[in-house]
Structure formats: structure tokens, C-alpha cells
Amino acid sequence: MSDIVEKTLTALPGLFLQNQPGGGPAAAKASFSSRLGGLVRGITALTSKHEEEKLIQQELSSLKATVSAPTTTLKMMKECMVRLIYCEMLGYDASFGYIHAIKLAQQGNLLEKRVGYLAVSLFLHENHELLLLLVNTVVKDLQSTNLVEVCMALTVVSQIFPREMIPAVLPLIEDKLQHSKEIVRRKAVLALYKFHLIAPNQVQHIHIKFRRALCDRDVGVMAASLHIYLRMIKENSSGYKDLTGSFVTILKQVVGGKLPVDFNYHSVPAPWLQIQLLRILGLLGKDDQRTSELMYDVLDESLRRAELNHNVTYAILFECVHTIYSIYPKSELLEKAAKCIGKFVLSPRINLKYLGLKALTYVIQQDPTLALQHQMTIIECLDHPDPIIKRETLELLYRITNAQNITVIVQKMLEYLHQSKEEYVIVNLVGKIAELAEKYAPDNAWFIQTMNAVFSVGGDVMHPDIPNNFLRLLAEGFDDETEDQQLRLYAVQSYLTLLDVENVFYPQRFLQVMSWVLGEYSYLLDKETPEEVITKLYKLLMNDSISSETKAWLIAAVTKLTPQAHSSHIVKRLIQEFTVSLDTCMRQHAFELKHLHENVELMKNLLPVDKSCEDMVVDASLSFLDGFVAEGLSQGAAPYKPHHQRQEEKLSQEKVLNFEPYGLSFSSPGFTGRQSPAGISLGSDISGNSAETGLKETNSLKLEGIKKLWGKEGYLPKKESKTGDESETPPIPQESTIMENVDQALTKKDQSQVVTQSKEEKEKQLLASSLFVGLGSDNTISLLGKADTVSHKFRKKSKVKETKSGEMTSVHNMTCSSFSSLSNVAYEGDYYLNTLQDRGDKELKKFSLNSELLDSESLTELPLVEKLSNCSLSTPSLFDDNNMEIFHPPQSTAASVAKEICLASSLLEETTEYIHSNLTEVCNNETISVSSYKIWKDDCLLMVWSVTNKSGLELKSANLEIFPAENFKITEQPGCCLPVVEAESTKTFQYSVQMEKPFTEENLSGFLNYHMMDTHSVQLEFSINLSLLDFIRPLKISTEDFGKLWLSFANDVKQNIKMSESQADLPSALKTLQQKLRLHVIDIIGNEGLLACQLLPSIPGLLHCRVHADVLALWFRSSCSTLPDYLLYQCQKVMEGS
């Protein structure tokens, strides 16, 4: 048969339409007239890939000739297109035909157009340039009176359409939403869905039309609109809560079988629709009790109705369970859902079992007892022949790992790891093992061995954070110094044993870890001398399979060990060997070692033992070179100008614009890489040890702080988990008691079965008991949160938290260091105090410190100071009774103020997550005192007014109102309308304030209205000064993002400020900006600093500053035209003020 094909292919193009002789009977149904048939049959007959390639190339070249020939009719073109699609599917390039596909869609009749559109949608992707040529055709077809043409155009638009051409077709498609045919309306909705995906802002104005589509009389159109709603609700669930009722009603109708029978699938009513609705409900009901309550009934009904034993029923059940666990919990439903999960897990059908495991993984954190129920099934799944089941089981185990079962679980994970070859799996699993090992490792030996396994398997594919974290953990240690030393010693010993094994190749990253550890901690060894270690490292260095990067690590280790060694024989050999190395880097290192080696004293000073965590003092200004520079200048050398300055000068001379991206001008590496000869050795050493120590240097400061301030008893801003706990705890007690019973029943059953159990069974039981230890009802709660309070020595905080608290701590550190020079020290101080609140003596410290601060700093708040010191009477050790006599305050006032302070502290406790100002009295009379403070929340400014009733009488209908101000948007927080203020009590009113447009300072005023004993109404007015700074928050972005944002902003302002002596260097200037203006310091590059902030709600402001002698050059940019000016004003005020 292949002969026939060969012949046809070489035949004249005139034979093009000639019929092919039929193939076997198998091809009987295929169209005989098509050349495609011939091609397909030809290919099937071939035996080798090479032959196929030859045939297709021939086919393609004949096609190329045909499509470009002017005589080719559209009908022939259609034929060619089909064959081109086929060739592309086989993996050959047919790009020459793309343009013809577009032409065919444009010019052909319906038959040809359809193939043309199909070819376009298969050939092109949405960013393809040729797609622009299709726009006209689409526009024309959308306006056609032929239904089929309109449908074809809509189909292609829903698949691929150039984003920038959406406006050209959008009005046409909007019109189609009112088309009389439901198929057109449905396709139009899907086209709009597509637009929403690729350019959401372009379809924003037609959201109202989506609602109409949702109410369409045709089920298909309504179902199509759900795609849009699912997506929009995923992005912002709060905006669509009002639709919950509608979705619930639709689902009820669907479940109740009210839809046309057409939509049934295997006698289940519209399963796709049901699942889509369940998903939407899950998103809407998340963390929202009121909305969730609306859907309990329909969820219950869905669970009940899905009883058929068919895949599609299980699909609905699965989605139902997912939704029930997503929304605000209801114990009845949770119980049913748990039963459902059980059905899945115990099912003999493997697909259902898999989904059962997946569901368990999802719910396990909310309800760990479920895992206990199914422990035997889980054990079986661990040894399942299908790797996918195994993997899902491991994922489940990963979620229930605790200090007691870690060894068994990690062992199972390692077993799986050794079998798998897929890179993605390895990276994923290795990361999990490392995470668990750091969190829960039971002892040193286990930890080091597990990490060894991680490094040798994960090798060079794992995330670079893993070795970095591991080294940091080793270097920084924990609270117990002897423990730390043992861990390090164990690591050193284990690496030496590993290196003794012959003919084993370790991944480069592992070798790097080893060399760093050996270099740092070999001094802990008793038996082995440094020489022996150096010999081993030397052997590695001579190995050809080792990369030059690893060699740099190795030689750095040797350098560290050299001062400890007594005989330098081997080191000398090494120097000899590598000073003539062809690798420049290695030669450099060798020379450094050589020179250092000549001066042992210097070397010992330079490389002290076990000092990897110590801060390194670097003279970044290179002041020791001043003499050298002066000499150069006196000999007539030009003064040095930084790179960007030279560039700017060059630009201003040439009077052309700089088209290089802004970010590039910051490219100077390290400190002063190319400024001085001393810089070279600093820079070149970076690949080895100093990179590590450099890392240490920047991190050590933060980490010390974490332990002090952000520890277990410290202040941990974890609002989410807190609310999560609250919402999850209610069902737990009932659940756990039930589970306890089940558990007991299980153990009883186990006991009765002991006699009959086979040995294998026993093993499984054993495994189960070791795996699920710590999951029992006693520990349920600990898993839900308290587990974290158990102190594990290898505990590591999650990265996000770490960096966050790191930043916060550094702020705090700065506060401490420059305590007295700050004017806003009060809030910082308060902030500091909050972290101490849990200590037993918090009251004492709070008041005494506060008064101290206020005494020295804020004279304006003197009255409050007096009150405060008054209050500290309760702490007799500090103030004796005589003090009270001095102030002579009226007794009642003192009492009320004391209460006020109490209240303030209680309020503060609630709001410890946010920084806030001091409580200041804004107005008062004999009965009432109004105080206020600001809470600088991340997303808004929260103003709190607390109204204290000093009198012994009850006040009626107290009402606080804020005058509307044009620059603010003020929203009342719920729960603050109080008709009655009881005697001698305090109530608070909360308002969140948003800024409408920028300003420098503005007054916010209001009044308090109350009735006293129903007699007369009293009105008290007050006002508060708000400044722009109240609405500025740090904006945490990366340097890269800064560069991008910088380019995209048009409004900029530049200004030079002269600085006083005390702050004439960049760090202190940045510190001031960070503390007083709440700008976030992104990066410091040489003498330039990058900062960013945002003006609430979300206007970014960027600042680039540079220090020249005593001049600070500020350059602001923002998307808002006025913000840079205001920021500059504030900056000037701050810089000149301090």
C-alpha cells in the first residue's frame, strides 16, 4: 500500500482530486474521496519513524505548492487544511499554511469557512500576530443573518481572540445576549467569559447583563453564566453575597428534578450544573455564618438525593462534602459529610478510594479524628500498587505528622522517594521531609541522617532554601549550647563517614553543605585532627567530577581549617596544585590561601573558630584608603564619581534621553566591587564562605530579636488562625466524644480479634499505632493549635512569619537604639509594651515606662502623664502614697481615669495586631469624658472614641456623630450604637476612616449627644487632627517590582535636602524615613536607597534617595499626581525637624 501512496505523492497536482483506491474493510467507513485517507493509510503502513518523516515532508512540500498556487480553488484549500491539521498533529511544522487558514475562513462558503475557523483555532494561539487578520472576518460573520455563521464566529472568539481587539467585537457580542436563539445567547455568554478571563476590566460595565443571563429562561444560557460567576466570586466573594439566595433556589430546582429531561445525565439531573453551583456556594459561605445558614438545607438535600451508585453521583457527593467543609460548619452536615468520606475511602473502586483520600487530606486539619477512623485503610493504601494512591496517602500523613509519629511517616516518605524518578515528585517530597524534620525531629542523629537522605536524593533539584535553612539552623543553634555542639559534632562525624565510602557520588549541593559544616565545626572533633579532614577535602578537590562551584566551597573549608592545623604539609601541596590551576577562580582562592598562610596570626584573626553567627564589621566607606585617594588626588587624578552620576552627566551632555530601564543603574554588586583593589578580594570570595557569613550577618540580628519578642509567650499576629480556630472549635467536642467512643469500640474489637489475627495484620496494627499516635481524642485540641506551643528543638517558623517578624523586630531594634531621639516614640513605646503584655508584671511596666517616655518626650500630653502616674498608685513599689497628695485630683476623676486606662489596655489587647496611638482626651464635662485613639490598621485608619460616664447616673440615648468631611470616607464599625450608657461605665465607638484625596493635615470633628435622666440633652463637640501620615503604610515589594513600578509612574518630584551632621549618612536617613513616615526600605545599593509606601487604600508611592556628602537627593514617583508633593513635604518636615 505504501507503494500506492508513494506513487500518488509523486504524481501531478492534477491528480489531486482523484479517488484513492479503498484500503481494507476497516476503512470502509472512511471517506474514499479524501486524500487524507490515503495519507493516513500510508502512514499506518510504515514501520519506521524515519520513513514517516520522509513521507510527511513530501506531503508537506506538495501541500505548500498547492496552497500557494493561484489555481487552487477554495474547495481544494479546505482539503489541504485538513491534511495540514493532520500533519501538525503528528508533530510537523505546517506554519506556511496558517495564513491560508485565515483566508479560507474569510472567503470560503459555510463548508469551507467552518474548516478555516477550525484550522485557525488549532493552529494559532491567542498572542499570534496573524490573529489580527481574523478580526474583520469575525466582525463580518457576527453581523451575518445566517445563524451558523454567527455561531462559528462566536465559537472562535470564545477560544482565541487578540486581547487588544476586544473593543471591536464587544458591542456586537453584547447584542447577541438578546438574540432569540438560545444557542447564540449561550455562546455569547461564553465569549464574554473568555473576555473576562483575558481582560477583566473591559467587560466590567456589563456585569448587569451577566445577571440577566443568570435569569435566562434557557438552562444552557444560565449554566454558561455560572462560569463567569464562579470566576468572579473566586476573585471577590463579598461582592456577590446577595446572589446566594438565587443560587440556592436554582440548586434546589435542579436537585428537585425541575429541569427538562434533556439535561439529565444517566438519570441524574444536570450534574455539571449542580457541581458548579456547589462550588459557588462553597466560596460564598466561607467564613460567613449568615450566608452559610442559607445553604444548609439545600446541601442536606443534595446529599440525600445523590444515592444512585454511579460515578456522577459520587462526583456530586464529593463536591458536596467539599462545600460542607468549606463553609461555616454545621455539626449535622459535618457528620453526614464524614460518613460520605467514609463511603469513598472504603469503596473497592480505586477512583473513589483516591477521592476519599483526597477528601481526608482536605478535612484532616479540621477533624483529625477522621483519620483515626480509617487508619487501617490508610495503612493499606500506603502499600498500594498504584503509586498515585501511595502519594496521596503520604500527602495525608504529611498533614497529620506530629512529634510522636514523625519517624514512621518520614521513613515511609523516604521509601517512596527512593522509588520515584519524576523530578517534580522528588522536589515536592524532599521539601516536605525537610520541613517535617526541622519541625519535629526527635533527636540529633535522626535529624542529621534524615537530612543526609534528603540531600543525597534531592541533590541538585531541591529548592535552594533547604540547604540554606539547614546550615542556618546548625549555625544559629537553639537555646541549649551543649545540645547545639552535639548536633554539630554529629553532623561532622556523619559527613566524615560518608566521605570515607569509596566510589559513591554525592550531589554537588550535598558536598557544599558538607564542606561548609566541616570547615566550621571540625574543631569539635576529638580523634580526627584537622589535617585528616583537610586530607579528605583535598581528595575531593582532586576529583574531576566535582563542579568548580563546589570546589570553591571546598577550598573555603580548607582555608578555615588551615589555622587550626599543626602541620601544613597538605595545605602546601594544595596551594602548589591550584596556584597553577586553569580555573581563574580556583587560582584566586589558592593565592589568597597562600598569602594568608604566610601570616598565621592574621589568618587566625580573620578566620576565628565558631564565629559564623557573629556580626562582621565591614568598613563599607573604605576609609582606610583615604590616604591613598588623597595621594592620587594630589597627583592630579580626577575625583571619583559613581557610575550613575557619570551616566547622568554623560546624558545631560549629549542631551538625549536614557532608554535603559531604571533598574539597570543599580547593578553594582556587593558593596564597592569595582571601586578599590581591596574590593576585589571581597567580591571574589563571595562564592565561598563569605557569602554564608554575609548571609548570617544580615539575618542574625533579626533572629535574635524573634526569640525575645516574638516567641511563644510573645506577640504573634495570627488573626486568621485565631478566627479559624473559633469557627472550627464548636463542632469538635461532640465530634471528639463520638470519635472517642468509636475509638474505644475499635480497640475493643481489636482486642477480641487479637487471637485470630495473622502476623501481617499485627504488623499493620503496629504500624497504625505508631502512625496515628497523638491523634487520639486527648490530643485533638493540640493538633488544632496548641501543638505549636509544644517546644520542639528543631522548630522553625514559617518563612512568611519569619520575614515579617524580622522586619518588625528590626523596627523595634531601631527604636531601642535611638529611643530618645524620636518624637513619635510614644507609639513605638506602646507597641513595644504590647509585646510585654503577657508578662506578669505588665501593668507595672506599662505605666512606669509610659510615664517615663511621656515625661521626657511629649510635653503636650502632660495632663495624661499626670493621670498615668496617678494610676500607678496601684504599684506601690514605685510610688508611695505621698505622691497622691501632691496631685490632689478629685477622687471621682481619678477613678474614672483609672477605668479609662483599664479600658484602654483592654482595648489594646484586642488590637494588639496593629500599632495604635495613645489614648487622648478630646473633650469632657462634669459627667462625661471622651477620649480617642487611632489604630493604624493595614487597610484603613480606625478611629476609636471611648465615652466614659464619670457620674453615677445613667445616660440615655448617647449618640456620637462625626461631621462629614470632604476628604474622608467614614464608615461606622458595627456594634457601637448604644442607647444607654450605664453609670460609671465606658463605651466605645469605632469608625474606620478612608482618605478620599490626599491632603497634609485635616480636622475630623464631631459631637456627642446624650440625655441625662430624660431631662435635657447635652451636646459636646470635639475634633481631631488627622495627618497624611495616618494613611501611609509601608509597601513591601521587591527591588525588581520597584523597578517596574518606577517605570510605570508618570508623576515625579525631585528635591535635595540638606541634612544635619548627625544624620548625614544613608542608613540613619533611611531609618528616620522608615520610622517617621512608615516607608518601607526595599533595598540599599551603595549610597542609594529604595523605599516604598502606599497611601490607603492603594496608591503606591515610591522614593529613590541618594546621599551626596550632606545632601539627601529625594526623588518621588507615584501614580497619583499630588502624592509626591505631599510626601516630599512630610519628608522635609521630618528630616529638618530631627
Place this chain on the structure above:
Amino acid sequence: MPSGSPPHSNTASLPEHSDGGFPSAAAAAAGQAQPLQRPAAAMQFMLLFSRQGKLRLQKWYVPLSDKEKKKITRELVQTVLARKPKMCSFLEWRDLKIVYKRYASLYFCCAIEDQDNELITLEIIHRYVELLDKYFGSVCELDIIFNFEKAYFILDEFLLGGEVQETSKKNVLKAIEQADLLQEVRYLFS
């Protein structure tokens, strides 16, 4: 948005108006040139291939380069064919979920995201097979090989842009027949 920023040669010859800054239009254009990360569709792609590993149909709902498509196809075909018949119909592959099912000599294989519902995807495959069966009348692999464009037409009426467009079997087939019929008529008279 302006339809295009002025060419650089023009801006360069403008008189100096900013000390080293960027002309705002060009800067704005540079900012917008960053392609937005497009959220992926519910279904990422669908592949049909034979027991011999020959691709019979491919539909991509996410934009990928030809090279990536080829790589993904090769890897997936290998992985799926290596699986034993009693094994689970789902696969984790990179960060995607693969749902596959074999019908006679053809494998139907869909990629979805991890949080999607695997079982309903399996039913999507089944519904597609039902549609093919109804259209061709007890469909076999050869029908799809020789009339793959028809198979694509049916798929496009059932799934659009990775989402289920129409679940009613009757409606899908009606739409196809309508297009076919109009074509036939034109065909006869042309």
C-alpha cells in the same frame, strides 16, 4: 490607550525636557507591555491517542508553545500507556491532575487543576464519547482518524474554551446537524 508609543528615534530627537527621566508615554507603555498572567481555564487540554501512542486529537485550552505541547504530549502518552488497567484513572503530573480513560483502543486524556473535580471530568470524557457514538453510529477509532475534523466540531459544541458549554446531548447534536445540513445543501447546489 494610545495605539502605539512613538518610535524611539522620534522621542530621542525631542528637545530635552527631563533630566534623565523617561517620557511618560513611553514609561506607561513599558508598564503595560508586561503580559498579564492569564488565569487558566478549568480544563487545560484534551488529548486522544491510540494504544500505540499515536496522537488522534489534541485540543489546548491554555496557550503553550509548540515545543512545550510536544514535550507534554510525549511524556503523558508514555506515562499513561505504562499504567496497568486496574489502576486509578487519575494521575498527578507536574502541578496538574490528569484524568484519563480508555475506550477500546483509544485513550482519552484531560488535564485539570488540582482543586477540580476528577470524577466529573471522567464524566465529561464519557459524555464526549457518547456524543461521538451517537453522531457516527457506534464510533470506532477509524471514524475519528478519518473524520477528525468532525470530532473537533463536536468537541467545540460540547466544550468551549475549556468549560462545559452544553450538557444536553440533544442540543449538542442538534447544533452539529444544523451546521452539517446547511453545508450539505450548499454543497449540492454549488
